[in-house]
Amino acid sequence: MDRKVILITGGSSGLGNAFCWRSALEGHTVVGTSRDPRFQPAAWELIPLDVMDQGSVDRAVERVIARHGRIDVLVNNAGIGIQGAAEDVDPSMAMRAFDTNFFGLHRMCRAVLPHMRDQGSGLIINIGSIIGNYGMPFRGFYSATKAAVDRYSEALRMEVRPFGIHVVVVEPGGYRTNIARSRLRPARRGGAYAAGYARSMRALDRDQAYCQDPDECAALVHRIIRSDGPGPTYRPGQFMARLSVLLKKVVPERLFEHFLSMRYGWGAAAGPERTAPAVPERRPRAEEALQPYHDLSHGRSGA
Ligand SMILES: NC(=O)c1ccc[n+]([C@@H]2O[C@H](COP(=O)([O-])OP(=O)(O)OC[C@H]3O[C@@H](n4cnc5c(N)ncnc54)[C@H](OP(=O)(O)O)[C@@H]3O)[C@@H](O)[C@H]2O)c1
Numbered sequence: 001m002d003r004k005v006i007l008i009t010g011g012s013s014g015l016g017n018a019f020c021w022r023s024a025l026e027g028h029t030v031v032g033t034s035r036d037p038r039f040q041p042a043a044w045e046l047i048p049l050d051v052m053d054q055g056s057v058d059r060a061v062e063r064v065i066a067r068h069g070r071i072d073v074l075v076n077n078a079g080i081g082i083q084g085a086a087e088d089v090d091p092s093m094a095m096r097a098f099d100t101n102f103f104g105l106h107r108m109c110r111a112v113l114p115h116m117r118d119q120g121s122g123l124i125i126n127i128g129s130i131i132g133n134y135g136m137p138f139r140g141f142y143s144a145t146k147a148a149v150d151r152y153s154e155a156l157r158m159e160v161r162p163f164g165i166h167v168v169v170v171e172p173g174g175y176r177t178n179i180a181r182s183r184l185r186p187a188r189r190g191g192a193y194a195a196g197y198a199r200s201m202r203a204l205d206r207d208q209a210y211c212q213d214p215d216e217c218a219a220l221v222h223r224i225i226r227s228d229g230p231g232p233t234y235r236p237g238q239f240m241a242r243l244s245v246l247l248k249k250v251v252p253e254r255l256f257e258h259f260l261s262m263r264y265g266w267g268a269a270a271g272p273e274r275t276a277p278a279v280p281e282r283r284p285r286a287e288e289a290l291q292p293y294h295d296l297s298h299g300r301s302g303a
Helices: 014-025 054-068 091-119 140-163 191-208 214-226 239-250 253-263 286-290
Strands: 005-008 029-034 045-048 073-076 122-127 165-170
Touching: 005 014, 005 054, 014 029, 014 214, 029 054, 045 054, 054 091, 073 091, 091 122, 091 140, 091 165, 122 140, 122 214, 140 165, 165 214, 239 253
Parallel strands: 005 029, 005 073, 029 045, 073 122, 122 165
Antiparallel strands: none
Protein backbone atom coordinates (compact mmCIF):
# COMPACT_ATOMS: atom_id res chain seq x y z
CA MET A 1 0.00 0.00 0.00
CA ASP A 2 1.34 3.45 -0.79
CA ARG A 3 1.63 5.77 2.16
CA LYS A 4 -0.44 8.91 1.65
CA VAL A 5 -0.30 12.31 3.30
CA ILE A 6 -3.81 12.95 4.63
CA LEU A 7 -5.04 16.25 6.08
CA ILE A 8 -8.25 15.95 8.10
CA THR A 9 -9.95 19.09 9.46
CA GLY A 10 -11.50 18.70 12.91
CA GLY A 11 -9.44 15.82 14.28
CA SER A 12 -10.12 16.52 17.95
CA SER A 13 -13.49 14.84 18.22
CA GLY A 14 -16.17 12.62 16.68
CA LEU A 15 -15.93 11.51 13.07
CA GLY A 16 -12.72 13.46 12.35
CA ASN A 17 -10.98 11.82 15.29
CA ALA A 18 -12.08 8.38 14.03
CA PHE A 19 -10.83 9.24 10.51
CA CYS A 20 -7.43 10.27 11.93
CA TRP A 21 -7.00 7.10 13.98
CA ARG A 22 -8.03 4.76 11.22
CA SER A 23 -5.85 6.54 8.65
CA ALA A 24 -2.85 6.34 10.98
CA LEU A 25 -3.48 2.67 11.77
CA GLU A 26 -3.66 1.98 8.02
CA GLY A 27 -0.10 3.34 7.77
CA HIS A 28 -0.70 6.80 6.32
CA THR A 29 0.88 10.07 7.40
CA VAL A 30 -1.97 11.87 9.13
CA VAL A 31 -2.38 15.49 10.14
CA GLY A 32 -5.55 16.33 12.06
CA THR A 33 -6.58 19.78 13.22
CA SER A 34 -8.23 21.58 16.11
CA ARG A 35 -8.87 25.21 17.03
CA ASP A 36 -7.29 24.33 20.36
CA PRO A 37 -4.88 21.39 19.98
CA ARG A 38 -4.32 20.42 23.62
CA PHE A 39 -3.13 16.86 23.05
CA GLN A 40 -0.67 15.20 20.67
CA PRO A 41 -1.71 11.68 19.71
CA ALA A 42 1.08 9.13 19.43
CA ALA A 43 0.25 7.94 15.91
CA TRP A 44 -0.58 11.21 14.17
CA GLU A 45 -0.13 14.97 14.45
CA LEU A 46 -2.70 17.55 15.61
CA ILE A 47 -2.12 21.13 14.39
CA PRO A 48 -4.03 24.40 14.96
CA LEU A 49 -6.70 25.40 12.44
CA ASP A 50 -9.82 27.53 12.44
CA VAL A 51 -11.53 27.12 9.07
CA MET A 52 -13.29 30.47 9.55
CA ASP A 53 -9.94 32.28 9.48
CA GLN A 54 -8.16 32.54 6.11
CA GLY A 55 -4.75 33.15 7.76
CA SER A 56 -5.17 30.04 9.90
CA VAL A 57 -6.12 27.96 6.83
CA ASP A 58 -3.06 29.18 4.88
CA ARG A 59 -0.72 28.52 7.82
CA ALA A 60 -2.06 24.99 8.37
CA VAL A 61 -1.72 24.00 4.70
CA GLU A 62 1.76 25.53 4.38
CA ARG A 63 2.83 23.68 7.53
CA VAL A 64 1.79 20.33 6.07
CA ILE A 65 3.49 21.08 2.75
CA ALA A 66 6.68 22.27 4.47
CA ARG A 67 6.84 19.14 6.62
CA HIS A 68 5.59 16.43 4.25
CA GLY A 69 6.02 17.96 0.78
CA ARG A 70 2.51 17.07 -0.48
CA ILE A 71 -1.15 16.56 0.41
CA ASP A 72 -2.69 13.48 -1.23
CA VAL A 73 -6.03 13.57 0.56
CA LEU A 74 -7.97 16.42 2.15
CA VAL A 75 -10.92 15.41 4.33
CA ASN A 76 -13.09 18.49 4.92
CA ASN A 77 -14.74 17.28 8.10
CA ALA A 78 -14.79 20.32 10.46
CA GLY A 79 -18.36 21.38 11.08
CA ILE A 80 -20.93 22.56 13.58
CA GLY A 81 -24.63 22.02 14.07
CA ILE A 82 -27.31 24.68 14.29
CA GLN A 83 -30.88 24.29 15.44
CA GLY A 84 -33.92 26.49 15.95
CA ALA A 85 -37.01 27.65 14.11
CA ALA A 86 -35.89 29.51 10.99
CA GLU A 87 -37.70 32.64 12.17
CA ASP A 88 -35.83 32.58 15.49
CA VAL A 89 -32.35 32.22 13.99
CA ASP A 90 -30.50 35.51 13.78
CA PRO A 91 -28.75 35.94 10.40
CA SER A 92 -25.38 36.43 12.14
CA MET A 93 -25.73 32.99 13.76
CA ALA A 94 -26.77 31.45 10.43
CA MET A 95 -23.73 33.06 8.80
CA ARG A 96 -21.48 31.48 11.43
CA ALA A 97 -22.84 28.06 10.50
CA PHE A 98 -22.26 28.75 6.80
CA ASP A 99 -18.81 30.18 7.53
CA THR A 100 -17.77 26.93 9.21
CA ASN A 101 -19.61 24.25 7.24
CA PHE A 102 -19.49 25.77 3.78
CA PHE A 103 -17.04 28.68 3.39
CA GLY A 104 -14.54 26.97 5.70
CA LEU A 105 -14.58 23.95 3.41
CA HIS A 106 -14.19 26.25 0.38
CA ARG A 107 -11.20 28.01 2.02
CA MET A 108 -9.56 24.62 2.55
CA CYS A 109 -10.17 23.54 -1.05
CA ARG A 110 -8.69 26.79 -2.40
CA ALA A 111 -5.59 26.41 -0.23
CA VAL A 112 -4.98 22.76 -1.11
CA LEU A 113 -5.94 22.60 -4.80
CA PRO A 114 -2.84 24.39 -6.20
CA HIS A 115 -0.67 21.72 -4.54
CA MET A 116 -2.83 18.89 -5.85
CA ARG A 117 -2.76 20.36 -9.36
CA ASP A 118 1.04 20.56 -9.20
CA GLN A 119 1.13 16.91 -8.09
CA GLY A 120 -1.29 15.94 -10.86
CA SER A 121 -3.38 13.96 -8.37
CA GLY A 122 -5.42 14.31 -5.23
CA LEU A 123 -8.60 13.37 -3.43
CA ILE A 124 -10.92 15.76 -1.60
CA ILE A 125 -13.57 14.19 0.63
CA ASN A 126 -16.21 16.70 1.70
CA ILE A 127 -18.33 15.69 4.68
CA GLY A 128 -21.93 16.68 4.01
CA SER A 129 -24.92 15.23 5.80
CA ILE A 130 -27.86 13.03 4.99
CA ILE A 131 -30.09 15.99 5.83
CA GLY A 132 -28.42 18.07 3.13
CA ASN A 133 -30.86 16.16 0.92
CA TYR A 134 -33.95 17.73 2.51
CA GLY A 135 -34.94 20.40 5.01
CA MET A 136 -35.80 19.22 8.49
CA PRO A 137 -38.05 21.29 10.76
CA PHE A 138 -35.97 23.31 13.25
CA ARG A 139 -32.73 22.35 11.51
CA GLY A 140 -33.22 24.25 8.28
CA PHE A 141 -29.95 26.16 8.41
CA TYR A 142 -27.93 23.00 9.04
CA SER A 143 -29.64 21.33 6.07
CA ALA A 144 -28.93 24.44 4.00
CA THR A 145 -25.19 24.47 4.80
CA LYS A 146 -24.91 20.80 3.84
CA ALA A 147 -27.03 21.16 0.68
CA ALA A 148 -24.59 23.91 -0.32
CA VAL A 149 -21.71 21.46 0.21
CA ASP A 150 -23.43 18.98 -2.15
CA ARG A 151 -23.98 21.43 -5.01
CA TYR A 152 -20.51 22.98 -4.61
CA SER A 153 -18.86 19.56 -4.64
CA GLU A 154 -20.71 18.52 -7.81
CA ALA A 155 -19.39 21.56 -9.66
CA LEU A 156 -15.89 21.29 -8.22
CA ARG A 157 -15.70 17.59 -9.16
CA MET A 158 -16.19 18.42 -12.84
CA GLU A 159 -13.77 21.36 -12.73
CA VAL A 160 -10.82 19.53 -11.18
CA ARG A 161 -11.21 16.08 -12.73
CA PRO A 162 -8.99 16.99 -15.75
CA PHE A 163 -6.14 17.64 -13.25
CA GLY A 164 -6.34 14.12 -11.83
CA ILE A 165 -8.23 15.23 -8.72
CA HIS A 166 -11.30 13.41 -7.36
CA VAL A 167 -14.01 15.10 -5.27
CA VAL A 168 -16.28 12.89 -3.16
CA VAL A 169 -19.11 13.76 -0.79
CA VAL A 170 -19.76 11.59 2.25
CA GLU A 171 -23.17 12.22 3.80
CA PRO A 172 -23.30 10.56 7.22
CA GLY A 173 -26.52 10.04 9.10
CA GLY A 174 -26.59 9.42 12.83
CA TYR A 175 -23.14 8.87 14.36
CA ARG A 176 -22.31 9.12 18.05
CA THR A 177 -20.21 12.31 18.33
CA ASN A 178 -20.17 15.63 20.20
CA ILE A 179 -22.06 17.54 17.53
CA ALA A 180 -25.35 17.79 19.44
CA ARG A 181 -23.59 19.35 22.43
CA SER A 182 -22.00 22.16 20.45
CA ARG A 183 -24.96 23.05 18.19
CA LEU A 184 -25.62 26.78 17.78
CA ARG A 185 -29.00 27.65 19.30
CA PRO A 186 -30.97 30.90 19.10
CA ALA A 187 -31.08 32.90 22.32
CA ARG A 188 -34.66 33.93 21.62
CA ARG A 189 -36.82 30.87 21.99
CA GLY A 190 -40.36 30.34 23.04
CA GLY A 191 -43.29 32.07 21.45
CA ALA A 192 -44.98 30.59 18.46
CA TYR A 193 -42.66 27.60 17.94
CA ALA A 194 -41.85 26.64 21.55
CA ALA A 195 -43.95 23.47 21.82
CA GLY A 196 -43.00 22.08 18.42
CA TYR A 197 -39.35 22.97 18.90
CA ALA A 198 -39.22 21.13 22.23
CA ARG A 199 -40.93 18.04 20.73
CA SER A 200 -38.66 18.10 17.73
CA MET A 201 -35.51 18.29 19.87
CA ARG A 202 -36.78 15.43 22.05
CA ALA A 203 -37.26 13.34 18.90
CA LEU A 204 -33.74 14.25 17.80
CA ASP A 205 -32.28 13.26 21.19
CA ARG A 206 -34.17 9.97 20.93
CA ASP A 207 -32.46 9.40 17.56
CA GLN A 208 -29.06 10.13 19.11
CA ALA A 209 -29.59 7.13 21.40
CA TYR A 210 -29.35 4.87 18.34
CA CYS A 211 -26.29 6.55 16.93
CA GLN A 212 -23.63 4.44 15.35
CA ASP A 213 -19.91 4.03 15.94
CA PRO A 214 -17.88 6.72 14.08
CA ASP A 215 -15.27 4.12 13.17
CA GLU A 216 -17.83 2.52 10.84
CA CYS A 217 -17.88 5.79 8.86
CA ALA A 218 -14.06 5.90 9.04
CA ALA A 219 -13.93 2.42 7.45
CA LEU A 220 -15.96 3.73 4.51
CA VAL A 221 -13.70 6.76 4.14
CA HIS A 222 -10.83 4.31 3.92
CA ARG A 223 -12.43 2.32 1.18
CA ILE A 224 -12.78 5.62 -0.71
CA ILE A 225 -9.12 6.52 -0.12
CA ARG A 226 -8.03 3.09 -1.40
CA SER A 227 -10.25 3.24 -4.47
CA ASP A 228 -8.79 4.18 -7.87
CA GLY A 229 -12.14 5.51 -9.09
CA PRO A 230 -14.27 6.65 -6.15
CA GLY A 231 -17.98 7.39 -6.67
CA PRO A 232 -19.41 10.87 -6.30
CA THR A 233 -21.53 10.40 -3.14
CA TYR A 234 -21.63 7.94 -0.24
CA ARG A 235 -24.28 7.77 2.49
CA PRO A 236 -23.15 5.80 5.52
CA GLY A 237 -25.27 5.59 8.65
CA GLN A 238 -28.61 4.53 9.98
CA PHE A 239 -30.88 2.62 7.63
CA MET A 240 -33.82 5.00 8.13
CA ALA A 241 -31.61 8.01 7.37
CA ARG A 242 -30.49 6.43 4.09
CA LEU A 243 -34.03 5.35 3.26
CA SER A 244 -35.25 8.92 3.72
CA VAL A 245 -33.17 10.05 0.71
CA LEU A 246 -34.84 7.43 -1.47
CA LEU A 247 -38.29 8.35 -0.13
CA LYS A 248 -37.66 12.02 -0.89
CA LYS A 249 -37.13 11.03 -4.54
CA VAL A 250 -40.12 8.72 -4.97
CA VAL A 251 -42.82 9.96 -2.59
CA PRO A 252 -44.92 13.05 -3.47
CA GLU A 253 -43.32 16.07 -1.84
CA ARG A 254 -46.29 16.99 0.38
CA LEU A 255 -46.50 13.44 1.71
CA PHE A 256 -42.76 13.34 2.41
CA GLU A 257 -42.97 16.60 4.34
CA HIS A 258 -46.00 15.31 6.26
CA PHE A 259 -44.04 12.19 7.34
CA LEU A 260 -41.06 14.29 8.34
CA SER A 261 -43.18 16.75 10.31
CA MET A 262 -44.95 13.94 12.16
CA ARG A 263 -41.66 12.15 12.84
CA TYR A 264 -40.19 15.29 14.39
CA GLY A 265 -43.27 16.31 16.38
CA TRP A 266 -44.48 19.11 14.17
CA GLY A 267 -47.33 17.52 12.23
CA ALA A 268 -50.84 18.88 11.87
CA ALA A 269 -51.90 16.89 14.92
CA ALA A 270 -48.89 18.00 16.94
CA GLY A 271 -48.52 21.63 15.86
CA PRO A 272 -48.90 24.64 18.12
CA GLU A 273 -51.76 24.54 20.65
CA ARG A 274 -54.73 26.10 18.89
CA THR A 275 -57.50 28.22 20.29
CA ALA A 276 -60.16 29.41 17.85
CA PRO A 277 -58.62 29.84 14.39
CA ALA A 278 -58.18 33.48 13.44
CA VAL A 279 -59.62 32.91 9.98
CA PRO A 280 -62.02 30.16 8.94
CA GLU A 281 -60.32 27.33 7.07
CA ARG A 282 -60.67 27.70 3.33
CA ARG A 283 -62.41 24.75 1.72
CA PRO A 284 -61.15 23.85 -1.74
CA ARG A 285 -63.44 24.99 -4.48
CA ALA A 286 -65.28 22.17 -6.23
CA GLU A 287 -63.08 22.32 -9.35
CA GLU A 288 -59.91 22.23 -7.23
CA ALA A 289 -61.15 19.24 -5.29
CA LEU A 290 -61.56 17.35 -8.56
CA GLN A 291 -58.02 18.04 -9.75
CA PRO A 292 -55.41 15.31 -9.36
CA TYR A 293 -53.20 15.55 -6.27
CA HIS A 294 -50.07 16.84 -8.00
CA ASP A 295 -51.91 19.72 -9.68
CA LEU A 296 -52.80 21.15 -6.27
CA SER A 297 -49.27 20.84 -4.91
CA HIS A 298 -47.00 23.87 -4.92
CA GLY A 299 -44.63 22.28 -7.34
CA ARG A 300 -42.12 19.54 -6.83
CA SER A 301 -39.22 21.60 -8.02
CA GLY A 302 -35.65 20.58 -7.62
CA ALA A 303 -34.56 24.16 -6.85
N1 LIG B 1 -22.39 12.97 13.83
C1 LIG B 1 -23.20 12.75 12.78
O1 LIG B 1 -24.08 11.88 12.81
C2 LIG B 1 -23.05 13.59 11.55
C3 LIG B 1 -24.03 13.45 10.56
C4 LIG B 1 -23.91 14.20 9.40
C5 LIG B 1 -22.81 15.02 9.22
N2 LIG B 1 -21.88 15.15 10.20
C6 LIG B 1 -20.74 16.05 9.93
O2 LIG B 1 -19.54 15.42 10.33
C7 LIG B 1 -18.58 16.43 10.63
C8 LIG B 1 -17.95 16.12 11.98
O3 LIG B 1 -18.94 16.27 12.98
P1 LIG B 1 -19.01 15.38 14.29
O4 LIG B 1 -20.34 14.79 14.35
O5 LIG B 1 -17.81 14.52 14.40
O6 LIG B 1 -18.99 16.55 15.41
P2 LIG B 1 -18.00 16.90 16.59
O7 LIG B 1 -17.71 15.70 17.42
O8 LIG B 1 -18.62 18.09 17.27
O9 LIG B 1 -16.65 17.37 15.86
C9 LIG B 1 -16.60 18.56 15.16
C10 LIG B 1 -15.16 18.83 14.76
O10 LIG B 1 -15.13 20.03 13.95
C11 LIG B 1 -14.12 20.88 14.44
N3 LIG B 1 -14.48 22.29 14.21
C12 LIG B 1 -15.63 22.92 14.54
N4 LIG B 1 -15.57 24.21 14.18
C13 LIG B 1 -14.36 24.40 13.59
C14 LIG B 1 -13.71 25.51 13.01
N5 LIG B 1 -14.27 26.73 12.96
N6 LIG B 1 -12.47 25.33 12.49
C15 LIG B 1 -11.87 24.12 12.55
N7 LIG B 1 -12.43 23.03 13.11
C16 LIG B 1 -13.65 23.17 13.62
C17 LIG B 1 -13.98 20.56 15.90
O11 LIG B 1 -12.64 20.83 16.33
P3 LIG B 1 -12.25 21.86 17.50
O12 LIG B 1 -13.48 22.16 18.30
O13 LIG B 1 -11.21 21.11 18.29
O14 LIG B 1 -11.69 23.03 16.77
C18 LIG B 1 -14.26 19.06 15.94
O15 LIG B 1 -13.06 18.33 15.78
C19 LIG B 1 -19.30 17.77 10.59
O16 LIG B 1 -19.07 18.37 9.34
C20 LIG B 1 -20.76 17.37 10.70
O17 LIG B 1 -21.61 18.31 10.14
C21 LIG B 1 -21.97 14.46 11.37
